[in-house]
Every structure is written in C-alpha cells, then in structure tokens.
Amino acid sequence: MELPVGIRERYISGVNGLTVHVLEAGFETPKRPVILLLHGFPELAYSWRKVMLPLAAAGYHVIAPDLRGYGRTTGWDNRYDGNFATFRTHELSRDALGLVMAMGHDSVYTIVGHDVGAIVAAYCALVRPDFFRSVVLLSCPFGGVPPLPFGIGEQTAPNQQQKQPVQDPLASLPRPRKDSTTYFSSPGANSEMMNCKQGLHDFLRAYFHVKSADWSQNKPFPLSSGLAEELAKQPAYYVLDLDKTMPEVVAPNMPSPKEISACKWLPDKELDVYTQELNRTGFQGALNWYRCNTNGLNRSDLELFSGHTIDVPSCFISGIADWARFRPPGALENMQQGACTQMRSFHIIEGAGHWVQQERPEYLTKVIVDFLQNVK
Known part of the structure; x- marks a missing residue:
C-alpha cells in the first residue's frame, strides 16, 4: 500500500x-x-x-x-x-x-x-x-x-425477538423494490459482488462513481415520509429493483474511459487498493453490520x-x-x-x-x- x-x-x-x-x-x-x-x-x-x-x-x-x-x-x-x-x-x-x-x-x-x-x-x-x-x-x-417499544414483551417471547429480518415495505410496491440495506443483508450479496459479470474493479469504479458528485443525476432532496412510495424516489443504488443485484444496478452508469481519466479524486491506482483488499477479504465481514440493522440488533442496543x-x-x-x-x-x-x-x-x-x-x-x-x- x-x-x-x-x-x-x-x-x-x-x-x-x-x-x-x-x-x-x-x-x-x-x-x-x-x-x-x-x-x-x-x-x-x-x-x-x-x-x-x-x-x-x-x-x-x-x-x-x-x-x-x-x-x-x-x-x-x-x-x-x-x-x-x-x-x-x-x-x-x-x-x-x-x-x-x-x-x-x-x-x-x-x-x-x-x-x-x-x-x-x-x-x-x-x-x-x-x-x-x-x-x-x-x-x-x-x-x-429510538424510544423503548413498550408492550412488545407481551406479544413476543424475548428469545424470539429479532430472529428474522424486518420485512422491507418496498417489496410490496407495484414495482417491487428493496433498500440497499436489505440487499447487503441477503445471503447472496457477497458472492454477487465478488463474482459479478463486470469484475470487481469495474463494479467498484461504477459504485464509487454513482455515489459521487461526478454523477450528474445525484440531486438529493428531503423525503416527506418513510412510506414506501416516498422512499422509492431515491436513486437505484439506495432502492434497488427487487430482482437486481448491486453490480447490475450500477453497471449501466459505468463511467467512460474519459471520465475515469478525469477522476482525480480516485484514479485507478488508488481504486486498485480497494480492489486488492476486497479480493483478499471479500465483503461479508462488512455486510454483517447491515444484518445487525435489518435484524434489529443495532436498534435494541440503542x-x-x-x-x-x-x-x-x-x-x-x-x-x-x-x-x-x-x-x-x-x-x-x-x-x-x-x-x-x-x-x-x-x-x-x-x-x-x-x-x-x-x-x-x-x-x-x-x-x-x-x-x-x-x-x-
């Protein structure tokens, strides 16, 4: 390094x-x-x-x-x-x-x-x-x-709480979707990202690109509520189609060779550090934190x-x-x-x-x- x-x-x-x-x-x-x-x-x-x-x-x-x-x-x-x-x-x-x-x-x-x-x-x-x-x-x-969930103990035995991930409300939309946290918590996420069609390096390049100011479509605004219809207004890298993987979502927005060359904040030589480390470790350790969100463990600690x-x-x-x-x-x-x-x-x-x-x-x-x- x-x-x-x-x-x-x-x-x-x-x-x-x-x-x-x-x-x-x-x-x-x-x-x-x-x-x-x-x-x-x-x-x-x-x-x-x-x-x-x-x-x-x-x-x-x-x-x-x-x-x-x-x-x-x-x-x-x-x-x-x-x-x-x-x-x-x-x-x-x-x-x-x-x-x-x-x-x-x-x-x-x-x-x-x-x-x-x-x-x-x-x-x-x-x-x-x-x-x-x-x-x-x-x-x-x-x-x-978050406030303490008073009354939950009357409905669910303590040893049964938080065993299953909370259902993502986005899945019930007419166009079924899922939050990125839901995707990162899924059993296949690590393999899908490590073995994606475009290769790990190009996946990371596209992922860093679409979440940066270089991607002109990033024009965020506050959402009026946490309802699924409102959440679905976020970009696809935060709200994915239910049947899509993260590499499939970001692939269409892969920057051009000219855009990559112009990216001074993350040239390929520096992106290679991430690629090399992830090739060795995979994503699963990092993804396990997201599972603590979808299973409620992080909330219960708070x-x-x-x-x-x-x-x-x-x-x-x-x-x-x-x-x-x-x-x-x-x-x-x-x-x-x-x-x-x-x-x-x-x-x-x-x-x-x-x-x-x-x-x-x-x-x-x-x-x-x-x-x-x-x-x-």
Whole structure:
C-alpha cells in the first residue's frame, strides 16, 4: 500500500479480540490530542489518506483503523453463518475505545466518522462522552435514540425477538423494490459482488462513481415520509429493483474511459487498493453490520439510551450531491433540532457527493480544523 510520506502503518493486537490495522500521522510528537477517523462502506482506513497529514499539521495525532470486517484488521468472522452480532454498532464502538486505549491515550479529542463510521462515531459520543470529547459526522446524520417499544414483551417471547429480518415495505410496491440495506443483508450479496459479470474493479469504479458528485443525476432532496412510495424516489443504488443485484444496478452508469481519466479524486491506482483488499477479504465481514440493522440488533442496543442525546460539541458535514444525509427521512432535522444538543457546525460542501473526504479533502480538513478550534 503506497502511502504519503508521514503516514505509517501499525498493527495493534489484543483489541476486543482483533489485531487492528492502523494508519497514523502526527505520531512523532507525544501527548498530542487524538483525532480518530472511522471509514464507511466499502472503504478502508486508506480513504483518509488525503486528510491525515493536514490534520496532523494542525497539531493532532491522527489515527485511522480498518474497521472490524475490513482490510488488514484480523480476528473477525467472515462467514455469513457465523455470529454476525459481533459486527453490531456496539462492538465496533468497543473496538474504537479499546484501540485508542491500547495506543496509550485516555481520551479522543474528536471522533470523525463517515457512512457506517458515522453511525459508530455517533454511538461512541452518545455512550462515552467522557472519552470522546467531540464528534464529526460525515454524510449520515444522527437522528436520535429510538424510544423503548413498550408492550412488545407481551406479544413476543424475548428469545424470539429479532430472529428474522424486518420485512422491507418496498417489496410490496407495484414495482417491487428493496433498500440497499436489505440487499447487503441477503445471503447472496457477497458472492454477487465478488463474482459479478463486470469484475470487481469495474463494479467498484461504477459504485464509487454513482455515489459521487461526478454523477450528474445525484440531486438529493428531503423525503416527506418513510412510506414506501416516498422512499422509492431515491436513486437505484439506495432502492434497488427487487430482482437486481448491486453490480447490475450500477453497471449501466459505468463511467467512460474519459471520465475515469478525469477522476482525480480516485484514479485507478488508488481504486486498485480497494480492489486488492476486497479480493483478499471479500465483503461479508462488512455486510454483517447491515444484518445487525435489518435484524434489529443495532436498534435494541440503542434503546438502552432512550431519552439521551449527544451532548458533546458536534459537527455535521455532507456533500451537496450526497443522498445519505436524507436517510432515514427526518433524521437530519431531528439532529439539528435536538438529537445533538451542541451542534456547532453544519456544512454542505459543493462539488462533493458521498465520498467527501476523498472528493474534497482540502475543504473538509479546513472545516474540521475550524470546528476543533472551538472545542473546549
């Protein structure tokens, strides 16, 4: 893995059963405040390569791990039939806490999460505000803690709850559909993506392309409700036809050779890093987190904190072409209206889609550094 000078690789063992692969910058100076960077799907610690050195130059020890289920971090179960509960948000948060402690720190100045990493970062800030002193969420808003489902115990025995995935309401539409989370939770998703007709490299190229600002059809807007008819207004990479795989959905939007050549934020040489790592690990470890969503495990963990809010200084950043900020409907508004009680910074970045730390790294770094200057 070719990295900019000043970023080094390390392996930290004994972290919640894992040996964690870490990239870090700003390690030369001891006792610096820590910035912990958590990537999303289907990314790696490598996705932060463009922001790590500028953040280190601002005076921080910057740590970016491969999450459980990804990259060169080992010790996780990559089977579909394994114990997928070990991939729920609670466990990924334990990984984050344990990693930082294992590296000799007693707090994190700010935890920055993108996509899946934003869900984990929000959970960390919610449950351990003493350790995670501030939070930056990229793309995915924190819509608040769900209420406790009073009365459910009278209808269903505790040992029978959440055994089966919740039925996707999109499947009942006249044109049957499914959410991407439903697809990623399915038994065949890993094989379908690994063995797709166009090959893994071209699948990833198309997937990164359609969720970026390079794809001109990304013009997101807030949805009025969570009804299936409204959810179906999202792009096909978020709401797939029921009989389609993700590679089949993105294939028609494969960028042209000219567009690929013009893609400076993710040239083929850098995309090859993702391709090589996924060829080795597959997707299943990463996909198991989605199963914890569709089976209700992530929600049930959150319910323990029903009534709580994120009370540390918070920042939200998204690309203007990123649909994720409107998923699920209402989450963005809930976050702004009180789920994060100290929302001090809110930015929508022009010229960026979902991959904001790769598409607009310079602007993103400036926003984060400016936010951190007001964190006490």
